[in-house]
Amino acid sequence: MRFRIQSAMVAAVVAFAFGSSRADEGMWLLNKPPAKALKEKYGFEPTPEWLEHLQKSCCRMGASASIVSPEGLVMTNHHVGHDSLEKLSTPEKDLLKTGFYARTRGEEVKCPDLDAVVLWSIEDVTDKVTGAVKPGMSPADAGAARRKAIAEIEAASDKATGLKSEVVTLYHGARYHLYCYKRFTDIRLVMAPEEQAAFFGGDNDNFEYPRYNLDCCFFRIYENDKPLKTEHYLKWSKNGAADNELTFVVGHPGRTQRLYTVDHLKFLRDVEMPSILRKLWRREVELAGFSSRSDENARIANGDRRSVENSRKAFTGVLAGLNDPAVMKQKMDEEKKLRAWVDADPERKKEYGDAWDKLADAHANYRTFYERQMALDGRRSVLRSDLMKIARNLVRMADEKQKPNSERLHEYTDSELAELEQDLYSPAPIYDALEIERLGDGLSFFAEQFGGDDPLTTTALAGKSPKARAEELVRGSKLKDVAFRKKLAAGGTAAIASCDDPMIRFAAAIDPESRRLRKRFEDEVESVERAAYAKIAKAKFASEGEDTYPDATFTLRLSYGPVRGYIEDGKQVKPFTEFAGMYERAKERHGEYPFNMPERWAAKKDKLKMDVPFNFICTPDIIGGNSGSPVVNKQGEVVGLVFDGNMQGLVWDIAYTDDQARCVAVDSRGLIEALKNVYDAGPLVNELTGGKS
């Protein structure tokens, strides 16, 4: 998963418009669109066909993307394609430096482990999931019952539909919807600009506006070795969007915390965000040092660096929001209001009243093992070596496959295995130097975080220094060989038990502690959250109505709002930038990295119309994961490509405001202008515009 837009530098004073009818708030479910607000405010009524077409024209591919031609052409961000671009590069040919364009189908290159899923159907299965919980069950047992029900629903749906089936937890547990996806695994690279054009201004200008980024990347979905034929694709707008025009964003926002209780937000503020940032600061410095040692180091660590820098900036913003008393006060007032409504009636109090305290107790408990669990488990584990991830998946998969499907850890259930195996058997290059750096740093982190004499540290280090241990594990492992991985997987638990690969033994040695902590989280925290948030959401529905949206879950959502500038430090920030601005910015920053003009852009300056709109801003409600989402007009035509939010939008993780916060997109007109006149990509332009550009 890649999240460019993750989360909030709040301007010193932000007038929050929580729940205000003026604000175009919401990441709406496609089966529960903001029909009332759109009609009342914009006189627009989305038809079921309009919604279905958008739904089936969008896909999830690491982050968000859309199908933009009848022949399976897919548009997303360069930074979403970054991982594939890096995997397709070599020391001799670095696609991030050179860019790429396949002028013919034959030149399109298959990505090692990229897949795309298109949402095909949605069904409410809340009753089936919550019905599995029997009165009197402990939270842990209730959690297990829910997970079992979910696995069974998914497996049955997989079998019945042949589609990848996924039960999505909405409102943190008040609703469960079954999403069925068409999944494509043959994805080929069509076009990418050089990174310096896609990410002009670098970390410096990330989450800033005005911007001048051609943050696009084109892929093509293949089926049976042929380009996908599809009626569901987005057409290109001839004129782009105008100032104040209503726009829509359809994409996959990753995660928000808007429904969190105040206590949960404090956990986020005092525990989770500081912990994540501490690791990011550390990684950023370590990776900068590693990269500075050689050109090749810089090349292979580029993706890690981009990801870390981006997350650091995003989470800094979220934390700033959480530390802003105005934001927290608003959250407290909202909670106070709801709790007063609950407490005003003995029945309501009995039904919902204990939810807040249960959550508070669960998070107080979670504070005692959060750091340890995070170090070992989940996507923020410090053990982020590719070989280690492979080893852990092999070790766990062998164990899990022995269990009935509905009792497995979710990522090893039958409906998830295809995705897992695509990753596991990816032929993407793995670099010893970077692996050693990642693992050595992670092992050192264990020692720092838990102490040199902690059993976890001593088990992990096995009497070596972190660096020596990392070298031993990486250089001694045969897991770079995909055939070896497959053979091990085929051999099941017996093969794992008798395998002397050091990385396998390492993964096996720390797995019990990792599993123990995950189980504690699921039993003592997640289960409580599901039940308590279900109560809170029900109380909210009962008191405020159900015309609302759930927190983001990395599933398809619809947002809306006009193209609109804003006022900052007393000055008007215009909604559109033009190509001319990019050349001016380069000049103003002495052409020094990250403000150097890419060679091609310097050379083709005369060919470009300087006043064509390049990037623009609008108010639709987005978050990290929305990167690559199309911006469409009322006709469902592409007018832009979301690639960022501004600094003031980082607070959107916890609260929406549209005073200054904005979604940032590449303008469809600038995109075509650059493809034509900088990249000479006529065939691609014709495919996008139906030959009408």
Next chain:
Amino acid sequence: MRFRIQSAMVAAVVAFAFGSSRADEGMWLLNKPPAKALKEKYGFEPTPEWLEHLQKSCCRMGASASIVSPEGLVMTNHHVGHDSLEKLSTPEKDLLKTGFYARTRGEEVKCPDLDAVVLWSIEDVTDKVTGAVKPGMSPADAGAARRKAIAEIEAASDKATGLKSEVVTLYHGARYHLYCYKRFTDIRLVMAPEEQAAFFGGDNDNFEYPRYNLDCCFFRIYENDKPLKTEHYLKWSKNGAADNELTFVVGHPGRTQRLYTVDHLKFLRDVEMPSILRKLWRREVELAGFSSRSDENARIANGDRRSVENSRKAFTGVLAGLNDPAVMKQKMDEEKKLRAWVDADPERKKEYGDAWDKLADAHANYRTFYERQMALDGRRSVLRSDLMKIARNLVRMADEKQKPNSERLHEYTDSELAELEQDLYSPAPIYDALEIERLGDGLSFFAEQFGGDDPLTTTALAGKSPKARAEELVRGSKLKDVAFRKKLAAGGTAAIASCDDPMIRFAAAIDPESRRLRKRFEDEVESVERAAYAKIAKAKFASEGEDTYPDATFTLRLSYGPVRGYIEDGKQVKPFTEFAGMYERAKERHGEYPFNMPERWAAKKDKLKMDVPFNFICTPDIIGGNSGSPVVNKQGEVVGLVFDGNMQGLVWDIAYTDDQARCVAVDSRGLIEALKNVYDAGPLVNELTGGKS
């Protein structure tokens, strides 16, 4: 204080030579030189005159320095002079970019707050200090009694000698020596190269070898507005040092932990180093972001960045050493041996036996409040804004001056006040933007570290966000005005109490908690350390003899050892580099920062003899604080200027080894060659060489 060389990347396998007679280990006291080893190994007998001359030719000036002409010319490192160079710069004239050379005395510029002290006499006052402790006193009372005795000794000596008097705690409490210094406060800048020549290769090559750095800076001591006349100065060697020639380093190593117990080292490994590094990683990323915003931001934050990058690399090395099982095992073996010797005799056991457990208990207790104390107090406080430091000193000074001298916090005793006031009334520029960045970051750290609802956080933030609070404090304060500071100081506690300057009120609001934690440290940790280490040192003296050196204390020490290369990854690293190597390194790294040749050096290439030695390595035992130390030969003539240690030398904080670890110096010949032919500094060269170059 500036510590360039602070602390150890241990090579995967290092054969430690603890206590081995082969190793030229030790930072020896000038009144207790390594006479036996020098005579036995090198046939050299330092005379009292030789020692006295070196002692009185060296000075402490932030780090280390030496007097190198009869007219008070002082030589140190560029990075030691960095603070003054920054303070003398303006947006229009950045001395770090341009360099500086005063061709005549009249052009020499006074530094705003630089002072230099020369060690004039040493007296053992152990009995007076330890005699103040009466049997049966609690550790806290014993600590107070020692501190009181020290303040009285210093005050009496100040009065009797007119010299700045300082009681130095040696062997962590086994010995107390009274050092009397001549102090000079009129220090003027004579010559500095541009930073790019002084720090060619930047953070990249810092703590690496081979190196090509002209890391020098020249000042002049003035007395009564005239250059200091002195008979004690170091002469310049005509020929420099040869490979394998014995050399000496005389300087001020800051702090080592070689005598620490294993338990104390674990405190360092598990608590102190990780804590320091977490703050450094954070600062490094924050400062990079701040600097990237504008050229002026980059200029004013340069010193902070250099300092943070340097410390981060140094402490990473120390932590790697602590996490190296070979290092820790050696320490355990040594301790086991000593404790076995103690336990072997009931008398010894009674006298020394409880020291280790007392220390272990004290450090277990210290773990519970270390983070909080460090956030508020001491030189690593996160509140590193200049205005905040000024405010705190004003608040505390008012309180402390009301107490008898011997009961004050040490930095407010009469013998320290002159130095404190020089800092306090410094006219050096203070920049709002950087102050807000520093303070905002520190306040955010409070919230992350202690939680948003912690009383310390809420007191510090006063209902604002960290950034808004920092802006309010900085922009609202009048403390940039030196006259205002003096007026406040003159008004004592009444003036402070009635002062509505927001920074003063802020400092006053958090001072009680800061003082409370400092007192806990002094009573519960430091006092125990003093008593316990005194016992351990006595046991060591009794079992191993007293021919040894104490841990570094930022006081004058003598180290020795030959010029010598080493073998790394099977290759010979030669002891000397030449100018040619610098030009080659720039080429190999595409001339990109930090490997760009300074303009002047590119232009003057033809004037330079390419084969003149530029930097060299030798084995004398140094640590951070030694930056700027002269390297001298047996005749006491300058053959080099210490500016760094290599990566393998970072472990010297905790243990000396000379397999690969080296002290890195500018060669006296390269220095003269560059001054003459790149900087056209004939008069300076003549002064250094007595006209004999």
